[in-house]
Amino acid sequence: MPKILISDSTLRDGSHAVGHQLNSHQVAVYAAAAEAAGIPIVEVGHGNGLGASSLQLGESLISDNEMLISARKHLTNSKLGILIIPGFATINKDLSRAIEAGVDVVRVASHCTEADITERHITYARQKGKEVYGVLMMSHMAPKEMLVDEALKMELYGAEGVILMDSAGAYLPSDVTEKVSALVNKLRIPIGFHAHNNLGMAVANSIAAVEAGATILDGTVRGFGAGAGNAQLEVLVAVLEKMGYSTGIDLYKILDAADIAEKEMIKVIPSIKSESIVSGLSGVFSGFLKPVNRIAQKYGVDPRDIFFELGRRQVVAGQEDLIIEVAQELSHRRDIK
Amino acid sequence: MSTIPKKIKVAILGSGNIGTDLLVKTLRSPLLDCTLFIGRNLTSRGIAKAVSLGVKVSDLSIDAIVRKPDCCDLVFDATSALSHVKHVQILEKLGKIVIDLTPSNIGKMCIPAVNLKECLNHRNVSMVTCGGQASIPLAYVIGQTYNNVDYIEVVSSISSRSAGPATRVNLDEYIETTEKGIKDFSGCKRAKTILNLNPAIPYVDMQTTVFVKVERPDVEKLKPAIDKMVNKVQQYVPGYQLIVPPTIENDRIVVMVKVRGRGDYLPPYAGNLDIINCAAIAMAEEYAKYLLKKGE
Numbered sequence: 001m002p003k004i005l006i007s008d009s010t011l012r013d014g015s016h017a018v019g020h021q022l023n024s025h026q027v028a029v030y031a032a033a034a035e036a037a038g039i040p041i042v043e044v045g046h047g048n049g050l051g052a053s054s055l056q057l058g059e060s061l062i063s064d065n066e067m068l069i070s071a072r073k074h075l076t077n078s079k080l081g082i083l084i085i086p087g088f089a090t091i092n093k094d095l096s097r098a099i100e101a102g103v104d105v106v107r108v109a110s111h112c113t114e115a116d117i118t119e120r121h122i123t124y125a126r127q128k129g130k131e132v133y134g135v136l137m138m139s140h141m142a143p144k145e146m147l148v149d150e151a152l153k154m155e156l157y158g159a160e161g162v163i164l165m166d167s168a169g170a171y172l173p174s175d176v177t178e179k180v181s182a183l184v185n186k187l188r189i190p191i192g193f194h195a196h197n198n199l200g201m202a203v204a205n206s207i208a209a210v211e212a213g214a215t216i217l218d219g220t221v222r223g224f225g226a227g228a229g230n231a232q233l234e235v236l237v238a239v240l241e242k243m244g245y246s247t248g249i250d251l252y253k254i255l256d257a258a259d260i261a262e263k264e265m266i267k268v269i270p271s272i273k274s275e276s277i278v279s280g281l282s283g284v285f286s287g288f289l290k291p292v293n294r295i296a297q298k299y300g301v302d303p304r305d306i307f308f309e310l311g312r313r314q315v316v317a318g319q320e321d322l323i324i325e326v327a328q329e330l331s332h333r334r335d336i337k
Numbered sequence: 338m339s340t341i342p343k344k345i346k347v348a349i350l351g352s353g354n355i356g357t358d359l360l361v362k363t364l365r366s367p368l369l370d371c372t373l374f375i376g377r378n379l380t381s382r383g384i385a386k387a388v389s390l391g392v393k394v395s396d397l398s399i400d401a402i403v404r405k406p407d408c409c410d411l412v413f414d415a416t417s418a419l420s421h422v423k424h425v426q427i428l429e430k431l432g433k434i435v436i437d438l439t440p441s442n443i444g445k446m447c448i449p450a451v452n453l454k455e456c457l458n459h460r461n462v463s464m465v466t467c468g469g470q471a472s473i474p475l476a477y478v479i480g481q482t483y484n485n486v487d488y489i490e491v492v493s494s495i496s497s498r499s500a501g502p503a504t505r506v507n508l509d510e511y512i513e514t515t516e517k518g519i520k521d522f523s524g525c526k527r528a529k530t531i532l533n534l535n536p537a538i539p540y541v542d543m544q545t546t547v548f549v550k551v552e553r554p555d556v557e558k559l560k561p562a563i564d565k566m567v568n569k570v571q572q573y574v575p576g577y578q579l580i581v582p583p584t585i586e587n588d589r590i591v592v593m594v595k596v597r598g599r600g601d602y603l604p605p606y607a608g609n610l611d612i613i614n615c616a617a618i619a620m621a622e623e624y625a626k627y628l629l630k631k632g633e
Contacts, residue, residue: 054490054492054529054531054548055488055490055548055550055589056490056492056531056546056548057531086508086509087508087512087531087532087533087534088531090508090509090512090513091509092509092513093512093513111533111534111535111536113497113536114497114505114534114536116502116505116506117505117508117534119506120506120508120509141536142536294587295586298586313537313541314535314536314537314538314541315535315537316533316534316535316536318492318531318533319492319494319533319535321492321494321544321546321548321591321593322494322544324581324584324586324591324593325544325580325581325593328581328584
């Protein structure tokens, strides 16, 4: 049976779904459940990765280090993973400490056209003997040729795999097939896919990725992640098994882990709300959902108009400050009318 | 008596985006004479631009100055943070004034709207970072307006096209140096810096947002002080504009500025090059006035 490596983003992407308010008890309980289910990689942290706790993106309830230590205690066979985005976090302030806290897997991410900012961080993590992946975020924004060039840079820097993130949930299965195939054909290292469910395609897109040759998939239990959520991990595991792929994950125990997560930390199970559909259509980062709704209310403008205007401006993940500017502009325009 | 205005001799080390934009600005200055433009490769775009402007060029990197120390009084270092560490020792021995445009964080930090005169007492001056030049004047005003500022956060977005290889490899230094500058100039307890590269076409202008956490955020008190400071920065950075005046959103103060460049080398979207270079020129001209006055 062909093997698919599952990386569980519940304790990282899920941070977006609760305004970055995960506590150490929740991290510990879920990490233990994930370990019991045999999940290969458990990713932990602020939704935007290490060092991202901020007024711009939302402040975490507990520090990166507390989160990592809480998870580390409960992970033996499962590896502890982190995400780091250069521009938010640095090696000195963040990555070196995370490695001291016992991280096994380091994913270094950039916007999909900016892979060269990951060189130092990938090199550093490899030198520390970690398993290192490159991540191209918001990958719907670049054509396949450009994604191949950027992924090749990450391969050159030492990444042991490259993950395409559909951060805005904007892909259709045919887009996945086209882009993942291009990467699989040109790179020697494994390719992965990270889905969001804005257009209801997260599981279907993940399957399209695997059929195009991807061997790494991300998911979160109950889809617990930014915006409309991710590929629902327990569904994904079940579907992969049904299709004859092996994940090494115990079905009953991943179902148990999902139930535990629902009880312990998922206040509202992510669903495809109206604004998330617009976020997917306009190609705006899923993590913008909460601030867009909040700021739309403050300025009395339609959050859907904000999303389309942000999409027109081609904002990238991390530019949440522009929501205020756009909302002010829309409200001025309305007042003039 | 000569009627030709006197100038001091300056060399520019580094022929990337920053160095080349700086060259164009130097040529416009009544007080600065660019005697040498130095890169590592005679076929680079920056060197070609310098040649087209009739400026003497070299591909010998720092050795160009070591071999002919009389070529300049002042050196702009527009290489990378790591290279600057080496350059600074050599240039110090040669007795040169150094204006550092890398985020090495070695020299005295200079924000012209805040501490220009004070920097004249130093021979190695750091222009901090582009995001620092855009945000620190505001952070300084915030520190002057409120007691016990707990936290200041600065988020900048720049066009990918304006970030050359040295900028990209120096992101960590950019963040740490900007954070230090914010803390030093505002007195806030904690600071954080974020940088986003945006590849959108048409290219996006440089924008910087400052978020502040204080106990009693009275923005009416802050507004006139910010307006005054923006005006002061505009004296040397004409394209610096306030686009979101102090506003309270979600219990934080938000202030946002945009920098349109003069389009000297890269087009106006590259406000990040423009602001740090305008600041460096302001500093160099201040040295020039001082040295020329002393020489009389």
